[in-house]
Amino acid sequence: MPDMYHPVTSPLLEVVVDTAAGLRAAVDNGADRIELCAALSEGGLTPSSGLMKLAAETGCPTRAMIRPRAGDFTYTADELHIMHHDIVAAAACGLEGVVLGANQTSGALDEAAMRGMVLHAKAHGLAVTLHRGFDLVPDPREALEIAISLGIDTILTSGGATAAAQGIEGLAALVKQAAGRIEILAGKGVTTENVEAILTSGVTAVHASCSAPLPAHDNRAFALGYVSAGMRDTDARSVAQIKSILSGKGGRS
Template sequence: MTSSKHDGKGSTLLEICVDNRDGLQTAISSGADRIELCSSLASGGLTPSIGFMALAAKTSPLPVHALIRPRSGDFCFNAQDIAIMAHDIVAARSAGLAGVVIGASKEDGRLDLGTLETLIKAAGPLDITLHRAFDMVSDFTEALDQAASLGIKRILTSGGAASAPEAIDHLQELIRQGGDTITIMPGGGINADTVQPFIKMGAREIHASCSSPQGPTGKVADLGFSLPSERQTDPDKIRALKTGLLAV
């Protein structure tokens, strides 16, 4: 399955990030255009299991991109981390997913081009998104040019801020710089109430989780089998955001 893009009719593609089977089905039925597949949304998203990748490839009528992130924390990876990510990318290819979402940083925040080249080689024909490791850089123009030179199709970014709505001006400039060469996909804190400025500035794609907190209860919680900050994909939030995208 190939990854869809802006349809040329003025609409904006909506990518929804999900971390479990129910979230996947909710996103599909509520209006998502593409899925970012992960685990542990509460940790900012980690690599999904091979089983989840296989399920998504089999059941989703939408393009599915797997997040490749082996642990929480920063994006500075050692040789073992890189080997894990390369194997996970091969698993995504074998499952039949449309793409992968990758990123790697040097200690000073610059993109780790060597690691990215290794991961892109493992991905082969898969669609490549650079994730918010991009937000760690100090020179966005340099990083954008580097990503484009690697053949990366899009960059998921909050503009270097805690949330995209806090970096409207930076994101508008990145969209201008990216032009038709590389898609800038704003993400982080975007919902039906905050999306309009991004559409008006010409964002072709938007990323959101559209999730709500779901605190653990009962014995599962008592025994420590759930995170205190579990998230659940919310169909009403997806529909409201989709409506906002179509309203412009």
């Protein structure tokens, strides 16, 4: 894997992408880490092995979403079996980590399912992000301690709000409780307009899609239903703008 990336002192920028073009736009414009998905319009699903291989070839640290279907995060034994296989696939493609989560119907973390997946990921040398299933939990303080006990590296969260800009107080509480034991990654609705306010919570990492609408280019494909209205992809300028703002903020070691 190319040695293209070096430690930085500004807050980390993770960009979530679901296409090859989006991956290139993010990497070429300053993303420090990639969350790799398929079907971001569905909240992100497990990406193909081909896309994972391409991401690994960029040299940018990349964590693949491990989510076998759209919908909630309460999984059957068969779905967990699929997820374990997809974790192995991410490792085989040379990725840095995976993004996953499992909840009980109450919203609480499914500790048994999570423990199995995290141990499996760690056995294959992967870092682990707990996705925004964390924001479903009834007790974030308890869930944070569970995540730490399981060996999870990062929690992606909006601070329990519908978007990170509305969850600054919750993010600040998590940062304080975490006390450097786990990375708190602020995500959902992060833009150039609100990223500085979100940083006041004390987070040292943000997660953004940096997306923009795609122009219509094939009326026939649209008419046949292959192209949906409102499709979006990673916007290079948005990535560069957020990166520029973060580069002016020191303090991440």
